[in-house]
Amino acid sequence: MPIHSIPDLPRMLCKALEHAETALCIHDDSRRLLYCNPAFGRLLGHAPETLVGRAFDELAGAPRPAQPAANGRLETLVRCHDGRRIWCGIASTGLDRAPGEPGLRLLALTEITQSKIHEVLLDRLLEGMARDEAPERLMEAACLEIERLLPRVSASVLRVNAGRLNPLAGPSLPPAYLQALDGLPLGDGPGSEEAWAGEIEQHPLWSAYRHLLPPELRSCSVTPIRSSGGQLIGCFVCYGQGAQLPCATQQCLLDICTHLCALVLERDQARARIHQLAYYDDLTGLPNRHLLQVLAGTELAGRQGLAVLYIGLDRFRQINDSFGRPSGDELLRTIARRLRQACRSEDHVGRQANDEFVVLLPACDRAAASRHIARLKAALDAPWRVAGAPHNPSASIGVSLFPEDGEDFQTLLRHAAMAMNQAKGKGKGRGGHVFFSEELERLAQERVALESALREALARQRLHLNYQPLVDIREGRLRGVEVLARWRHPQLGNISPERFIPLSEECGLSIELGRWVLREACRQLAAWRRAGLRVPEISVNLSAGDFQDPQLPAAVLRTLEEHGLHGADLTLEITESALMEADSDTLGVLDQLHELGIRLALDDFGTGYSSLARLNRLPVQELKLDRSFVRDLESNSTSRTLSDAVLHIGRSLGMTVVAEGIETPGQLRILEAQGYTLAQGYLLSPPLPAEGLAAWLKARESP
Ligand code: C2E
Ligand code: MG
Ligand code: MG
Secondary structure (H helix, E strand, C coil), rough: CCCHHHCCCCHHHHHHHHHCCCEEEEEEEECCEEEECCHHHHHHHCCCHCCCCCCHHHCCCCCCCCCCCCCCEECCCCCCCCCEEEEEEEEEEEEEECCCCCCEEEEEEEECHHHHHHHHHHHHHHHHHHCCCCCCHHHHHHHHHHHHHCCEEEEEEEEECCCCEEECCCCCCCCHHHHHHHHCCCCCCCCCCCCCCEEECCCHHHHCCHCCCCCCCEEEEEEEHHHHHHHEEEEEEEEECCCCCCHHHHHHHHHHHHHHHHHHHHHHHHHHHHHHHEECCCCCCCCCCHHHHHHHHHHHHHCCCCCEEEEEECCHHHHHHHHHHHHHHHHHHHHHHHHHHCCCCCCCEEEEEECCEEEECCCHHHHHHHHHHHHHHHHCCCCCCCCCCCEECEEEEEEEEEEECCCCCHHHHHHHHHHHHHHHCCCCCCEEEEEECCCHHHHHHHHHHHHHHHHHHCCCCCEEEEEEEEEECCCCCEEEEEEEEEEEEECCEEEEEHHHHHHHCCCCCCCHHHHHHHHHHHHHHHHHHHCCCCCEEEEEEEHHHCCCCCCHHHHHHHHHCCCCCCHEEEEEEEEEEEEEEECHHHHHHHHHHHHHEEEEEEEEEEECCCCCHHHHHHCCEEECCHHHHHHHHCCCCCHHHHHHHHHHHHHHHEEEEEEEECCCHHHHHHHHHHHHCCCCCCCCCCCHHHHHHHHHHHCCCCC
C-alpha cells in the first residue's frame, strides 16, 4: 500500500519520530531547529524542549559543523551539552513543501565516535609513520585527538623504557611537570603496570609532583600501552578536571587510542633496536666503526682540529685463553667503561675491532692530546680482577692529528693504527703511546720494500744459517747447537733476525722460513755426523704461527727421516710469550711433536707471563733464561735472584734450564755457583757458520 494511503499518517509519523532510537531533528532554511526528538536530546545531553528555536550550528558547536548537502550524508564532530564532542554521521533529507514556503530539512544523527577515532587516528599515525615523523609528534597527535573529544581532559603519553618513565607528549600539561617525571621508575608516578584511575589528591605517588600540575586537574587515569607481545612499553595518562573517572565509553576511546599508540611505540622500539645493532657494538654498547666514521665526519666538517686515538689492548689474547672468553668480554666491557668515564662529554669512544678501541678528541692539538692520553692511561691501567686475581690491563695507543696527519678519517685512522703498531713494538706490548709521523710512514713503506725483499730471498734461498754451541759446562762438552737464521741483503747488508723474523711473521712467510731452516739445519747435522763430528742435537727456533700449523709434526718427521735423524736429535724453541698465547690448536701440535720424541724449549723465559700452572701442563722440557737477566747478573741482585728462581722453577718442574747470552767469566761464575749446567753465549762461542762450528768443535776435541 502506498504510504499516502495509510490512514492517520501524520499522527503515526509523529509517534514514530518521538519513539525513534535515532536522533532526529528538523530545521528550517536558516538552520533553526523546529523539532528535536527525545533521542536527539539524549545524544547531545539536552532536554528536547530547550532546543527548539536554537540554531543547530550554535548547538552543535563552533566551528560551524559542516552540513551535508540536501539528501546527503557526512561525518562531523558535534558538541554535547557537557562539552564533550562526539563524532556523528549526519544524514540530511530535504522535506518538500508547498511553493513559497521556506524549505525544511530532517537530520538524522548517528554517533560513530569509536569507529571514527580509530579511523582518524589510524590515518594520522600511519601517515606520520610513513613520513618518518618522530614518535613524540605522533603521540602528541593522539593526545590532541583525545583532548578534542574530552575537552576537560589533558592527555599525555609516557614511554616505559627499562622500567623507567620517559614523557613523550603532553601538549596541555606544564612542561615542568613532564620533565619531573622523566627517568622516574615505573610505579613511582603516573606510570603503572596496570590500568589505574583515581584522585590525584589522595594518591601518595603524586606527593612530589602534584604542585607542578594545574590545581583544576584532580583525577587521573592510566591506561597501559602494551606491545603485541604483552610487554608494557608505555602509558596513556589522562588528567581530568574534577574528580570524575572515565566512563565506560571514554575508557573505550582510550583503549582504542592506546592500541594505536602501541603501534607507534613498538615500531620506534624496533627502529631503535635496528639502529643500535647497526651503529653500536653489542658487547660494550659503544659506537661501532660505522658510527665512528659518521661522528668523525661531523667533527672534521667543523675543521676544529681532531685527535684520533687508536687503542689496542696488550696481551688480550692471553686473558681470553687463560681465563676464557667471558673474562675477555668482561675486560672489554671494563675497558669501554673506563674509556668513557675518562673522556669528556664531547669526546667519542668507539670499538673498532676485537680488542681495539678508537677515541676521537675534538678541538685537540698535540699537547692537549698528550694530556688526555695520560688521563686515559691512568684509567686503563687500574687493576682489574680476573678469576679472583688482580690483573693490570694496559693498552698501546697510536695517535694521529687532523689536519696535519690526514684530511679524511680513513687516512687518520690508518695513520693512528700504524702508530699503535709502532707503540706495541716499542713498548714490547706494554702501554706505550706513539704519535704518527712522516718518519713512521717512511718506516712503513720501507717495511713493505723489505717484505718483498725477504720474499725474494726466501724464494732464491739467499738466507743462511749460523750455529751457536750450547755447552754442558759441568762436563765441558757440547750439548747441542742453536740454529740462527742470517740474512745478508745485497744492498742493505746484514739484516738482524730481530727485524726479519717478526717481519716474516707479519707477512705470512714464517712457516716457509721455518721449514727452510729446519730442512737446512737437518741437512747440516747429517753432514756433520757423516764427517764424524759429534753434534748431539740441534735447536731450531720456530715462530708462534708455525706451531699453529697442524701439518708441522708430519713435516718435521718427514724432514728428520729424509736425513736419517730421530726426534731426539731435535729441540724446537718457542718463545715464552708465543707459548702463552697458544690456542688449543697449538697445544695439540705441541703434544704431537712431544710424542715424536722432539724436545721443546721455552725461549726467552722470564719475559713472558707464564703461569706456573700452565707451564706444568705443557709438554716443555727446557727453559732458556732470557739473556737480559744474564746481562745484569753482575750488577743487579734482582737479576741474580731471578736467575736463581728460574733454575729452581725449571728443576722443580723436571725441566733442564739453559742460561744464554753469557758474555763474561763473571756471569758464568755466578750461574755455575747457582747450579746452572747448560750455557750458551759469546763467552763460549758466538754463532758460527757451519764450517766455523766444525773448526770450533775440532779445536775443543783435539787435546
Ligand atoms: P734467541 O732464540 O734467543 O737466540 C739467541 C740470540 O742471542 C741470538 O741472536 C744470538 O746471536 C744472541 N746471542 C748469543 N749469545 C749472545 C751473547 O753472549 N750476547 C748477546 N748479546 N747475544 C747473544 P740473533 O741471532 O740475533 O737472533 C735473535 C732472535 O731471533 C733469536 O733469539 C730468535 O728468537 C730469533 N731467531 C733467530 N733465528 C731464527 C729462526 O731461524 N727462526 C725463528 N723463528 N726465529 C729466529
Ligand atoms: Mg732461541
Ligand atoms: Mg733466547
